Amino acid sequence: MTSEQIFDKCVEIYEILNDNNKETEAKRGLFYLLDEIQDKALYPPILNHLIRQFGLYPYMNQSTSILEDRFLLECFKTNIGEDEPKVLHREQSRVLKRLLSNDSLILSAPTSFGKSFIIDALIAIKKPKNILIIVPTISLLDEIRRRLVKKFYDYKIITTTQQTDLENNNIFIFSPERAVEYFLFIRKENIKLDFFIVDEFYKISKEYENERFAPLQNAILKYTNISSQRYYVCPNIDKINNKNSILCEGMEFE
Structure with a gap:
């Protein structure tokens, strides 16, 4: 042209x-x-x-x-744990600002929104001590592990329930089933989470009820009370049908 x-x-x-x-x-x-x-x-x-x-x-x-x-x-350039800061778009920056202000959010956004940038920026800027990320599949778990291990050298990345030798800074990345199993160790060690992230949170709705429905609900119920701040991510949906349940208590829908 x-x-x-x-x-x-x-x-x-x-x-x-x-x-x-x-x-x-x-x-x-x-x-x-x-x-x-x-x-x-x-x-x-x-x-x-x-x-x-x-x-x-x-x-x-x-x-x-x-x-x-x-x-x-x-x-709008933001530290996301890489050598150079990245420019976030307006809506990413708005969500990040709310998270940096300690809000607990349920975010509905399309796949191309760049939700991983927000998580990485939050870790890089706020430097929480203990972070738990629950993801629906083992393949996604490994994808996130590979992304974070390249950026955050001062964190220990834990993805299996056999890893119990923790450091000062830890990022736990689990499937719902592994998160439920690991909770016994978390409770025994009296570990508190600074940040609790759930990917594909919409699957707690009854219309998505399957073999993963119960473990995800169970994991959220267990970890909610030991988490200072929560961030639940969904694809582009209009609402959470059971938003008034204990699973969403104290959270705002964005």
């Missing part, structure tokens, strides 16, 4: 955005435009500013942005 074509398309998207109740349509047009351009080096300042309007800061090209937009990008 030529610079003139990009400019005209940005103006068209701005006009759609300024029409009430058409943000979704405008965002769709923006993504079509970004897909058509492909090369981020070709983004003109007007396109970077348009991306900013949607809060999609990681998509911006800092080198071709105006000074105001470059400054904003710096503000």
Whole structure:
């Protein structure tokens, strides 16, 4: 696309955005435009500013942005445990801010939201001593272990119930079944959790009742009382049907 074509398309998207109740349509047009351009080096300042309007800061090209937009990008750069900070988008930053303020949240967000960035940023910034992450499958457990072990060298990563030699800082990553089994050791050692994370929390709802339903509920019930802060993650759903149960007590739906 030529610079003139990009400019005209940005103006068209701005006009759609300024029409009430058409943000979704405008965002769709923006993504079509970004897909058509492909090369981020070709983004003109007007396109970077348009991306900013949607809060999609990681998509911006800092080198071709105006000074105001470059400054904003710096503000949204966050330590996620890597050599270089990452730019979070507006909604990621909003959730992270609430977690850093000690809120306990049930987050509903699509798969592409970047929930792992929020967890990594929270660990890097807040440095909790003991963290428990419950995941639905062993393959996901191993994926998270490999991601965290590369970033957080000062934490011991524990994934099996046979690991009982703890350090000052520990990250427990368990399936629901392993979490229930390990609770006996946790209680015996009088260990408190600074942060308790549950992935795919929506599976406590009765419509998802299967062989994993009971272990997940059991694990949440056991660990809730020894956790200072909780963060439960779901895919993009409208609500938690049993949000008034003890499983969600003291938590806010985001």
